Amino acid sequence: MQQEIVDMRIFVLLTGVLISGIFSRSYAQSDLVSFLLRRIASRQMMYDSFYHTGMFPSYRFYAPFPGKPKHDNNIFFTALxxxxIRQLKPWLPDSLHPVADSILQRAASAYPFYQKPQHPLTYNFWPINPPEVFPNSVLLKPFRYINALPxxxxxxxxxxxxxxPPDSIILAYHAYMAQYANTIxxxxxxxxxxxxxxxxxSTWFGKKMPVDVxxxxxxxxxxLFYSYRIPLNKYDSASIRWLNEMIGSRRYLSDAAYISPHYARPPVLIYHAARLWQTAHPEWMKPYIKQLQTDAIRCLQHTNCAMDSIILYTSLMRLxxxxxxxxxxxxxxxxxxxQQPCAIFFEAGFYAMLRNPFKRWFIPLGFIKYYFSSPAYVDALLLEYILTYKFNDN
Known part of the structure; x- marks a missing residue:
């Protein structure tokens, strides 16, 4: 156990070897922050027949043929x-606040296209009018009305x-979520x-959709709920218990795709856990901080993916x-x-909705998986790493 947490300088050198040629020349930090934020702003759509104004383009890759991406107009990467950027804004120079505000304001105009009028508290992954299912897919387009996602x-x-938004909206959303919890x-x-x-x-709000965790x-x-200091109910407590036991048993390493079918990779799961910890430092997570640090370092030792290295370093600092x-x-x-093929933050696998034991059987099969990425979000992760390093005093 004494060897589990080693000198962080070794991992900086190790990562430099693994992804040499990507991180190299030294630039003034302030120039790089400005460069990245303005690069993100330049990617935001002003007008397009496929994307709504304010969105960031994202791409969908079919796992067996990842070299042939399709544009995908999901709203998820715009929100991410x-x-x-909203979280990083207090760390940005005052001169860049107008750029950040402009990005947030333009994006806000796109969100209503993913919200049904009869469901004002929730949003869909794809546009809802008309409904979309895997846009730009010739084979799946005819099924978009009968198979649209909730x-x-x-x-x-x-x-x-x-x-x-105001507290009242999140309180209403909190109550709404309880109506779709497991067993309801x-x-x-x-x-x-x-x-x-x-x-x-549950991940989904549709009553006919199988429950998914x-x-x-x-x-x-x-x-979200910790950010708003929402009083926890039994559904929050149950969700915390499930996360607690997944972290305590290290299933984010050993069974990542099973416990997180929509993300599926240990570095991404560790990143989410670290972000949750940074948000509120919940008491139930305290016993696992050293463990998460150790496992983030282990993942760093075995990756040659730049995005994974970035989110793992950010996670370590948050931890x-x-x-x-x-x-x-x-x-x-x-x-x-x-453009690295590994810059995948999210995935859609048809196995996610299957009941046991079929879910586990189908997890390794690439022909039922799609990967999603967004250059703008990768830039945001780079910006997050730089500013976290600058302002995170541990």
Missing amino acids: TCYT DDADDASMIWLALH HQPIRNTYRTYKHLPFY DFCVLCNVLT GAKPEVMMQIDPDRIEAIE
Whole structure:
């Protein structure tokens, strides 16, 4: 155990070897912050027939043929990018606040296109009028009306975090979520048997949709409620218990795709846990901080993916382990980071809704998976890393 937490300088050097050629030349930090924020702003759509004004383009990759991406007009990456910028704004120079405000204001105009008038507290992953299912897919387009996805807790929670509305809206959303928790309409059929009757929050709001639990989605939901200091109810407590036991048993490493079918990779799960910890330092997470640090370091040792390295370093700092040396990021090579095939933050797998044992059987099969990425969000993660390093004093 004494070897588990080692000198952070070693990991800076290690990462430099693994992703050499991407992080190299030294630039003034203030120039790089300005460069990244303005680069994000330049990607925001002003007008397009496919994307709504204010959105950031994102791409969908079919797992067996990842070299052929399709544009995907989901709202999720716009919300992720804007939430990140909102969180970073206090650390930005005053001169860049107008740029950040402009990004947030333009994005706000796009969110209503993903919200049904009869459901004002929730949002959908894809546009709702007309409904979309895997846009730009010739094979799936005819099924968009009968197979349209219900609204989901991940998009809704991230959009509310990006918008930061009044407390009354989040209190109403909190009450609404309880109506779709596990066991309210039906019990979950695709998680560990021990938790079949635990009333945690489901990912989906549709009554006919199978109940689905996801590690990262619950982290995002609780990040929202902790941010607003919402009094916890039994559904929050059940969600916390499930997360607590997934972290305590290290299933975010050993069974990541099973407990988080929409994110599926240990570095991304660790990133979500660390973000939740930074939000509120909940008491139940305290016993696991050293463990999460250790596992983040282990993931760093085995990755050659720039985005994973960035989110793992950010996670370590959020968990209280600040490296002595900062990785130098070359603006001329940021595009290489954005376009790495591993820069995948989110995935859609048809196995996620299958009941046991079929869910586990289908997890390894690539032909039923799609990967999603967004260059603007990768830029936001780079910006987050730089500012976290600068202002995180541990």
